[in-house]
Amino acid sequence: MRVTINDIAKKAKVSASTVSRVIADSPRISAATKEKVLKIMKEMNYHPNMIARSLVNRSTRIIGVVLPGLAEQSFQHPFFPELLAGIGSSANQKGYKILLANVDTVDEEQQMVKELTYGGITEGIILLTSRDQSPTVEQLVKIGFPFVVIGRTDNPCVNWVDNDNFLIGYQLAEHFIQQGHRRIAFLGYSPGYMVTRDRMHGYKKALEDHQLPFDQEMVVESQFISGQGYDLMKLLLARKPRPTAVIACDDLLAFGAIKAIQEAGLQVPDDIGVAGINNVPLADYYNPPLTSVKINAFSLGTKAFEMLCTVLNSNVQSYNRAIIPAELVVRSSSRREKG
Amino acid sequence: MRVTINDIAKKAKVSASTVSRVIADSPRISAATKEKVLKIMKEMNYHPNMIARSLVNRSTRIIGVVLPGLAEQSFQHPFFPELLAGIGSSANQKGYKILLANVDTVDEEQQMVKELTYGGITEGIILLTSRDQSPTVEQLVKIGFPFVVIGRTDNPCVNWVDNDNFLIGYQLAEHFIQQGHRRIAFLGYSPGYMVTRDRMHGYKKALEDHQLPFDQEMVVESQFISGQGYDLMKLLLARKPRPTAVIACDDLLAFGAIKAIQEAGLQVPDDIGVAGINNVPLADYYNPPLTSVKINAFSLGTKAFEMLCTVLNSNVQSYNRAIIPAELVVRSSSRREKG
């Protein structure tokens, strides 16, 4: 039997309300009483029951974090812990706890969000998604539940935080163009996913701006895992003429691509330059070190949480966006003059 | 104003108890009433309030997962998402939700655990730790809160699930010995962390069993990040005679080590064989592909959750252990006859 506020009240010969106000440090309680009650609380090792408190306060100080792709191998990516660390770090600071819901399918996601929103456990939701159309997002918008998206969707009525993926694609392409490359491939386009599409569009725009032809053959689709990078790079190597540079939508893809290139007896970056995105810790220690783009997943997380807080604390409806700056990190894998 | 059980009751002209029993699908309610109430519930889009339910049931169906090292770079490791996926997957199945608490320091960990245990939000805790001595574990044991450790500690009064790290170390060493190596280094020993110590002891035992000398110079300490693998490998290369094989306590360390070896103008595996542990997705696509040990983080997670469930559902106190089998995956980085 756990010790409750009434036990304390009885022992201290005051009412439960008084104890409650002592906990809340209300000025309406005399110093003497406060001291007495606090002492007894300590003695009896009392800790308030959060559930009961939440019930009356209608506030749990818990937010839900919904991550998709639980089952896919792409979930095994350093991006996720970094993001979670970011969210958790700022959540801790503000005394919020996070309820992690990693879901497998879109149906599961919807079901989970339904539980989180209607169940009253979570006050808000951070949703990681980059699908064009997300029924989950529609649902959240419809019922007016506070949430923030990490990534981007078509729906304009959402708060989101993201990198400028168009710019990332543009900069990477421009980087290669400046190195004299004319035939640049784009690896890892995944239709239906805004991230990859935005990056691809940025890449395309850079080509246009520099009067380079866009060749559909130079764009290959895939998911974010190194195995595919390897296989798809083989395809690209078979194209005639083959590319002299490859932008991979993720470092893991890039690692796979490099392996395929090296196995074909070619050199990176001398024969083919390679760049990835995400700047995973290993990029620096790969052979050759991989040019990549630091997307600051940690900041994405902290910013998303802060934004959610803003939403929670303001009753006026408004749609905020935040762009987390990304940073091109040039390493040997894309340097022509040998790094 | 959210719709409550009373709203439903009123509309259906029954009592709240009846509605409650309909929700619970109690046999004491007639089919006709059930149907009527269910229909109204749907019409009014009613969803039971979990907080209120938890209060009376004394059961939240939420478990806490406490992960350390939030701030450290080593948290950016595929191990964590995989583990979380495992926990989440089996938690989902049993209708549990997980509260993720990633903490920075030992103090923070203790504080967090205190909140989780006393607050009444979580019914049990999964704690990731491999410290010899964990004040958090002592605390949990003392107050008798249901928890499971992933990893291992000195305290015998805990339920834990882990790999057989001694065996892992032993097998890796033996693998190299069978390849004819006589001077094998161990990279990544971290005193105070059971994982690395167990692995190191396994390695040591294998040397003994094959009448090979154990040389303290061949053991270097570090954390699990590739940067250190690189730096420490350089140290090892300076030793005379230098090792002909290196066991790294983690794949990321191994990757760093390989880079250092290659930069020194040496070949892997011809001059120096290398093996890691954890079998990260990239191991297969590294150059050369990295010999590693699959530790099945996903299974660690599922098993830990199942064990916690057992603890929660049985009132007799008993201490369970589970060993998740690990699997040596031999790749080119450790094959002498060129893979």
Add this chain to the structure above:
DNA sequence: ACCCTTAATGCAAACGTTTGAGCCTATATA
């Protein structure tokens, strides 16, 4: 016509808090 059983439902307390309103008591003001 009576009692007993069974099925279906309602009543009210309980879970552990918070909080607005009200009630004392003592002191200051008229």
Add this chain to the structure above:
DNA sequence: TATATAGGCTCAAACGTTTGCATTAAGGGT
């Protein structure tokens, strides 16, 4: 002396459920 004014506290309702017990009605056996 009566009256306002705080200060310090208590009362009781409320938050939204669940659940043991009571109640009602109907049917079956004598």
